[in-house]
Amino acid sequence: MKLWGIDLGGTKIECAVLDSNNNLEVVVRMRIATESAKGYEHILSQIKKLIDLVAEQVGERPAKIGFATPGVLEPDSQLMKNSNTICLNGKPMKKDLEEILGIPVQLANDANCFALAETLIGAGKDYPRAEVVFGVIMGTGVGGGLVVNNKIIGGHHGIGGEWGHNILEENGDSCYCGKAGCVEQVIAGPALERHYEKISGVKLSLKEILEEYHSGKNEFATATIERLLEFYGRAISTLINVLDPGLIVIGGGVGNIDLLYTAGYDKIKKYIFNKGVVTTPIVKPKLGDSAGVFGAALL
Template identity: 60%
Template structure:
């Protein structure tokens, strides 16, 4: 009798930790469970919360993991084997892969949340549904922050420094807003949701949520909203052209709140024509994701396939 292998994935977020157990062949979800991260109680507490969740998954399924994949809010540096660039700052500088392996007693694989998003959509989400022959997929996160990831033939390209696919902290405006990373005018500081709201406030003198700015743009009732959306489309087209010129991906999948703005797929892609090294002809396919906020945990499970 064949017993199907199970894939175990954990999505480690700033406020919640989500775990999933999948059938490796069927893709069926055996269990899915969330508990709070409680990151304010420190790094060791987070490790304890992860162990607690894994034990709950084992107890409720009757299965034990052979390996576990983790989607993390930062990157494991391949050289130092410690975490970096984590917005859950207590994780930075910590040997998380080593600590998780010791705490859980099984092999673990780590990738940042953008990588897991791209991996999930490339292997289990919208890409195999719409373009099953795609070989190169670029995943974009445009929400509170901006990020990116590269998947080639179903595998994440992590890179020498563990920053493969990094898109949010490429400089777009040299005299732009100062970024927490130490540079100015990063993509994240130009067209993330927060940055667009900040720009609208700067030119209009009024605070509005991005959703309202989009509504006012569509109603053609607010020139400041129009200017803000034009900033989004132009900066997106310019920023993504570097990716298209270098990687020439078959598909780009957009995730995060800003990616829900339909005009990004029309006006934003039209701006790309001004920069692409292909006689203004854009054949790259831009898709909305299928898995939504589930992508992180599915991508984590894919790491140990």
């Protein structure tokens, strides 16, 4: 049996077909441009075009298909919300896709798909006893996905795992969600760059800030990275206090910072409700940028 998945991004759409009879070996992977500026209907036509191209290569059409989407399908209204590809918001995307493709469709937020793939075929394979796995995305934004007993927990409002929009810093920077000082506005990549520029008057990329930090000669870089580690420890401790997962997997560009797994891990001890003892495995992902599309196929 072949498992079909689509990862719908703002700039590209990727399709992967996995062979469930052969250790989930990748049969085909293909990408085309999303061209989201052309609107919702065009995105749907691009999805159909990609599936037609892949079906030609595979020699068969999908019987059903999973989608990793920016944003989420609201359970009650069945309309998309919280998507940074704005033209998707308010649209009955599942219904429209099923009409266009003529097959059952399953949608899940891209962070949930990341968490599911890492649980089942990625980092989670090294921690088979982990019943609760939390997948963190720390990059341009901050998101998350929650998997319990190998099943995505979407939640009552469809926002299960959305830890990026809890207030982390009182009177912090305003967030598009309507609050201020959200996790995303403190420890996402752009937030770190913005903080460095605010205290130094100089604009640097996160990569450059890290290089300056490791040189030991830039007080502003030191302050920026130490601030990241402190707030990271506080934010992750809240996840652990509420969910106590058996594994946390951290994806996204900021997640590549090695300090998060050493000095950042130590910061969690200050805030955890466990007398300063932390044994939660916190690891980097194993699937790279394949996690979203593999997770979609595994839906």
